[in-house]
Structures are given as structure tokens and as C-alpha cells.
Amino acid sequence: MAFRNTHTRYGLVTVLLHWGVAVTVIGLAILGLWMTDLSYYSPYYRSAPFWHKSIGIALAAVLVLRLLWRWINPKPAHLPNHARWEVRLASAVHGLLYLLLFMIVISGYLISTARGQGISVFGWFELPALVSGLPRQEDRAGDLHFWSAMLLLGLVALHALGALKHHFIDRDDTLRRMLGLRPRASLENSTKEK
Template identity: 60%
Template sequence: MQLRNSSARYGLVSVLLHWLVAVAVFGLFALGFWMVGLDYYSSWYKRAPDIHKSIGILLFLLMLGRLVWRFVSPPPAALPEHDRLTRLGATLGHGLLYLGLFGVMISGYLISTADGRGIGVFGWFEVPALVSGLPEQEDIAGHIHKYLAWGLVIFAVIHALAALKHHFLDRDTTLVRMLGR
């Protein structure tokens, strides 16, 4: 498999970025869902949010890299058998996924830095608190983070179902291209 995208298929870098982001999003959602139910006396009460924040920051960096990669190696052209509405839906859907991802990550950053402290990333480096002290920053960003995370996961499931529909009902190569074949 080639590293870069071709006019007909995705390359290894795009495929790996896609699936790494997918695993991270669902893993972060599961971790976040689980950790909000922890009580103060749980041994994971501090550790789980630290892991969640660290992976979230790494995902943000990965997504920035993914955006750069889209310019370096543009995605393959739409399949000729897709009508205009399908192509428009795919473009809008991918755009919403990107917006949702960045919205969730930015709101998570705003929750974590509301008190003026930076975010440590696995002890490797710290992301400074550039925005803090806004009125009700933590609460508002928390609500946004929660609802965007739910929306993102639901939309990602719809995205996966659309890929399966293309594969099994339409019998086109949409899913096969993203699997790197």
C-alpha cells in the first residue's frame, strides 16, 4: 500500500489517521462516560480525568496533523457512481465530523483550564491555560463538551452505518477504500 492517497484510494497514512481517530474518539467517550460516575474516594477519581485530558490533547495534535495531511495528500475523488446528493452528503458529513471533533476538544480544553492551570500530557509536556477565568467557563464548556461528545459519537455511528450501506447494499468501494484496499 502506498503512503499517500491516489486518485482511486486512500494511502496508508490517511487510513491509519482515520482509524486512530476513530478508536480515540470512542475510547475517550467510554472513558468520559465512566469517569463522571466516579466518586471522590475512587482511586481513579484523579487518574481517569488526567488520562482523558492527555489523550484528548494528543488527539487534537493528531487532528491538526490530519488536516495538514489532507493538503499534502488530498483524498481520492468521489466515486463516479455516486450522484451529486451523495457527494454533497459525504462532504457535509465529513465537515460536521471535523467540526464536532474540534468543538469537543476545544470545549474540553476550556473545562480543564478554567482554573488557570495548564494541562499535563502524561508528564511529557504541559499545554498552558491560554483562556481562563471566563464567567461560568467550566460549567458552560462542560455542557457543550457533553452534548457535542454525544452528538459526535452518534454521528460517527451514522457515518459507519453509511459506509456499511455503501458496501453491502450499494456494493461500491467506499468502505474498501478506507480499509486501504
């Protein structure tokens, strides 16, 4: 697999960034929902938020890196069998995914810094509280964080269903390209040559 994207396939960096962000987002959502039920006496009361915040800050950095990579390394052309409405819907969903991810990260930061405390990132350094003390900052940011995450998970499900539709119904290379696999046509040609 090539390091960079080509006209027909995604490169290694794009594939790793895509799946890394996907796994991280799902893991953070599970951790976040689990954390809300922890009592003060739970042994995870302090450690779960620490990991949630640290991984969330790391995710923010990876999102910026991913957008920069996308800007300097254009994505492959759309497959010829994609209808215009599918291309537009996919673009809209991708745009919303990025918007929601940044809303979640920013609102998470605002929750954590509402009382003027910085955020320890893996114990390596502290991200300062640049914004704090806004009226009901923690509550408002918390609502935005939760509902943005729920909407994001819904869009992730739609995104996954679209990929499965292309793979199993349309039988095209949409999902194969993001998995870093060879196109179906090259597999069929290699089978015929044997």
C-alpha cells in the first residue's frame, strides 16, 4: 500500500488516521457514557475522566493532523457508479462528522476548564484554562458535548451503513479503498490469469 493517496486508492496514512479516529471516538463515547454513572466512591471516579480528557485532547491534535493531511493529500476520485446524490450526501455527512468532532472536543475543553483549572494530558503537560467562568459554562458545554456526541454516533452509523451498502449491495470498492485493500477488478484479473 502506498504511503500517500493515489487517484484510485487511499494511502496508508489516510487509512490509519480514519480507523484510528473511528476506534477512538467509539471508545471515548463508551467511556463517557460509563463515567456518568460513577459515584464519588468508585475507584474510577478520578481516573476515568483523566483518561477521557487526555485521549480527547490527543484526538483533537489528530483531527487537526487529519485535516492538514487531507488538504495536502487529496482523496481519490469518486467511483463512476456513485450517483450524484450519494456523492453529495457523503460530502455532507463527512462535513458534519468533522464539525461535530470539533464541537465535542471544544465543549469537552469548556466543561473541564469551567472552574479555571487546566487539563492534565496524560500527566505530561497541562493544557491551560483559557476560557472559564462563563455563566453556566459547565452545564451548557455539558449539554452540547452530550448531544453532539449522540448526533455524531448516529452519523457514524449512517456512514457505516453507507459503506456496507456499497460493499454488499453495489459491490463496489468504496469500503475496500478505506480498508487499504486492492480493488475487486485487480483481484478478478489475478484470478483469471491463474
